[in-house]
Amino acid sequence: xxxxxxxxxxxxxxxxxxxxxxxxxxxxxxxxxxxxxxxxxxxxxxxxxxxxxxxxxxxxxxxxxxxxxxxxxxxxxxxxxxxxxxxxxxxxxxxxxxxxxxxxxxxxxxxxxxxxxxxxxxxxxxxxxxxxxxxxxxxxxxxxxxxxxxxxxxxxxxxxxxxxxxxxxxxxxxxxxxxxxxxxxxxxxxxxxxxxxxxxxxxxxxxxxxxxxxxxxxxxxxxxxxxxxxxxxxxxxxxxxxxxxxxxxxxxxxxxxxxxxxxxxxxxxxxxxxxxxxxxxxxxxxxxxxxxxxxxxxxxxxxxxxxxxxxxxxxxxxxxxxxxxxxxxxxxxx
Amino acid sequence: xxxxxxxxxxxxxxxxxxxxxxxxxxxxxxxxxxxxxxxxxxxxxxxxxxxxxxxxxxxxxxxxxxxxxxxxxxxxxxxxxxxxxxxxxxxxxxxxxxxxxxxxxxxxxxxxxxxxxxxxxxxxxxxxxxxxxxxxxxxxxxxxxxxxxxxxxxxxxxxxxxxxxxxxxxxxxxxxxxxxxxxxxxxxxxxxxxxxxxxxxxxxxxxxxxxxxxxxxxxxxxxxxxxxxxxxxxxxxxxxxxxxxxxxxxxxxxxxxxxxxxxxxxxxxxxxxxxxxxxxxxxxxxxxxxxx
Numbered sequence: 001x002x003x004x005x006x007x008x009x010x011x012x013x014x015x016x017x018x019x020x021x022x023x024x025x026x027x028x029x030x031x032x033x034x035x036x037x038x039x040x041x042x043x044x045x046x047x048x049x050x051x052x053x054x055x056x057x058x059x060x061x062x063x064x065x066x067x068x069x070x071x072x073x074x075x076x077x078x079x080x081x082x083x084x085x086x087x088x089x090x091x092x093x094x095x096x097x098x099x100x101x102x103x104x105x106x107x108x109x110x111x112x113x114x115x116x117x118x119x120x121x122x123x124x125x126x127x128x129x130x131x132x133x134x135x136x137x138x139x140x141x142x143x144x145x146x147x148x149x150x151x152x153x154x155x156x157x158x159x160x161x162x163x164x165x166x167x168x169x170x171x172x173x174x175x176x177x178x179x180x181x182x183x184x185x186x187x188x189x190x191x192x193x194x195x196x197x198x199x200x201x202x203x204x205x206x207x208x209x210x211x212x213x214x215x216x217x218x219x220x221x222x223x224x225x226x227x228x229x230x231x232x233x234x235x236x237x238x239x240x241x242x243x244x245x246x247x248x249x250x251x252x253x254x255x256x257x258x259x260x261x262x263x264x265x266x267x268x269x270x271x272x273x274x275x276x277x278x279x280x281x282x283x284x285x286x287x288x289x290x291x292x293x294x295x296x297x298x299x300x301x302x303x304x305x306x307x308x309x310x311x312x313x314x315x316x317x318x319x320x321x322x323x324x325x326x327x328x329x330x331x332x333x334x
Numbered sequence: 335x336x337x338x339x340x341x342x343x344x345x346x347x348x349x350x351x352x353x354x355x356x357x358x359x360x361x362x363x364x365x366x367x368x369x370x371x372x373x374x375x376x377x378x379x380x381x382x383x384x385x386x387x388x389x390x391x392x393x394x395x396x397x398x399x400x401x402x403x404x405x406x407x408x409x410x411x412x413x414x415x416x417x418x419x420x421x422x423x424x425x426x427x428x429x430x431x432x433x434x435x436x437x438x439x440x441x442x443x444x445x446x447x448x449x450x451x452x453x454x455x456x457x458x459x460x461x462x463x464x465x466x467x468x469x470x471x472x473x474x475x476x477x478x479x480x481x482x483x484x485x486x487x488x489x490x491x492x493x494x495x496x497x498x499x500x501x502x503x504x505x506x507x508x509x510x511x512x513x514x515x516x517x518x519x520x521x522x523x524x525x526x527x528x529x530x531x532x533x534x535x536x537x538x539x540x541x542x543x544x545x546x547x548x549x550x551x552x553x554x555x556x557x558x559x560x561x562x563x564x565x566x567x568x569x570x571x572x573x574x575x576x577x578x579x580x581x582x583x584x585x586x587x588x589x590x591x592x593x594x595x596x597x598x599x600x601x602x603x604x605x606x607x608x609x610x611x612x613x614x615x616x617x618x619x620x621x622x623x624x625x626x
Contacts (some may be wrong), residue, residue: 013526057429104607111428111569115561116610122558123603130596252554256440263433292448299441306434307420 003062004192005090007270020142034171035241037281038176042183042234044261044273046227049187052268053199054223060101064228066249068094068235073245076155094232095225099248102224103232106217125250151246172241179237183230188270259300266312269328341587347476349539349583350483352512356560358534363508365527368418368431372439373535374553380406380536381543382450388458393458402536410532414525414562447550457543479541487576503527562606567618574618
């Protein structure tokens with residue numbers, strides 16, 4: 001079984017198992033939390049393509065996610081666009097924004113890229129929050145162009161509320177599942193495609209790869225743009241699912257939460273980000289009772305994981321599997 | 335003409351504040367290729383320590399400054415012992431230490447939030463009053479900050495250029511392995527560099543909070559600006575970053591006066607993008623050839 005077949009099989013198994021979850025669990029809370037897991041996992045899987053596979057230390061993924069969410073919400077709010085149209089529009093806008101950003105920052109290396117991208121997302125946050133000029137003046141109060149501190153609400157949904165009534169969240173659950181499954185399939189396809197091979201070549205021996213005509217800038221720009229599509233789409237779905245989009249999606253805590261997922265799960269693997277997203281959602285849930293200690297716990301978890309397990313949970317699993325497999329191998333050899 | 339001098343005065347003050355925090359970051363990056371993302375939290379810690387010593391314990395300002403610097407230097411050493419040290423020789427150090435210090439900074443900020451609460455507090459280590467020279471209003475605090483920054487920069491330059499420790503720091507920055515072979519205790523140097531940087535962060539936190547007020551997350555913006563200055567100067571260039579800090583301070587003062595405070599951060603970012611496209615190594619950065 002090739003690696004690609006294995007990944008596809010796992011993806012299929014995961015999707016099938018997830019199909020039955022709302023039927024087993026009759027608690028609304030666990031279903032909606034799983035929907036959030038789908039959204040975050042989609043973002044992290046795409047971020048992993050940029051960070052782990054493309055080797056670009058970009059922290060702009062959260063900003064791209066937020067752009068997808070904002071464009072969707074603004075189209076719905078100002079123009080009354082149907083969400084079915086606004087969501088892909090948000091994703092396309094995210095791709096466009098990410099390409100512009102990519103052209104500006106992909107000439108740089110390593111930490112320079114991280115600094116520049118983090119500054120971009122912070123500047124967007126500051127510009128939105130400090131905007132107090134009224135763009136429109138609805139009865140609910142002054143509305144700046146980008147929503148200001150309050151953000152947007154009541155810009156439409158996918159129509160599940162009319163169709164399923166109180167069970168509308170189950171409709172959102174399946175849309176989320178579809179989104180994540182598509183994102184994982186996309187990630188598997190990229191990792192096992194010629195582009196994935198090009199990145200592996202660039203990582204293993206940059207000079208030889210360049211000599212064979214592998215253009216680093218071009219491939220990195222490609223992956224930057226491609227990964228932005230599902231990131232933007234998940235942002236758009238986040239907007240539709242929560243019904244509110246505010247500047248909080250740009251915030252540093254949010255960035256930290258998602259970055260922890262990818263680091264704890266394992267950078268550069270197909271399943272690491274998904275596992276990381278699940279683990280952090282559960283850890284977040286477990287620490288919810290702790291109040292103020294929650295943020296400290298999250299920071300501690302991140303630091304401990306980076307220091308103690310550089311390759312994340314998937315790396316840990318691989319090491320353990322190798323240790324168990326080794327005695328059997330040596331027996332076979334003798 | 336008065337406006338010109340007013341902008342010059344506030345721009346230089348801003349630049350001095352930035353220079354103090356930027357130099358700490360540049361020193362750490364120059365010596366160990368490490369971007370310390372918990373610098374902002376260290377600044378907040380320094381500000382709060384000064385507040386605690388003076389308002390809480392009722393000690394004089396000198397003690398407040400001293401306690402803040404010592405505590406932050408201690409936390410700097412802690413960062414070396416717990417985070418940077420263990421992963422120093424591993425693969426992908428730059429990326430991993432970046433992420434780990436983000437986590438550490440978030441942790442430190444939450445601890446400060448828990449200990450001192452979310453309400454803004456005034457910084458007691460500040461001097462009221464101002465001087466008026468030819469219709470230009472100069473708060474004494476600003477002059478004090480300028481003087482403090484100059485003294486600190488001179489002391490740091492003296493330390494780096496003249497002392498034995500400074501030579502060890504520069505040698506380690508140039509070539510870690512060669513320095514070790516010459517008998518430099520590299521671990522000590524790294525711990526020391528982080529301690530100096532922590533101390534500078536404390537001073538910077540006190541000056542920043544004396545111009546506005548104390549908040550647990552007050553270090554975030556100055557830290558990002560300090561990083562922008564580092565990038566403009568070229569990461570790890572200590573003297574260059576002082577020049578860049580003064581320039582950026584003036585630039586920001588001009589933008590705040592002409593376009594508005596709202597756009598100062600955004601225009602700084604635009605500036606850094608232009609600089610990076612023009613000179614990817616920074617204005618004072620050396621072009622590093624790729625060795626095969």
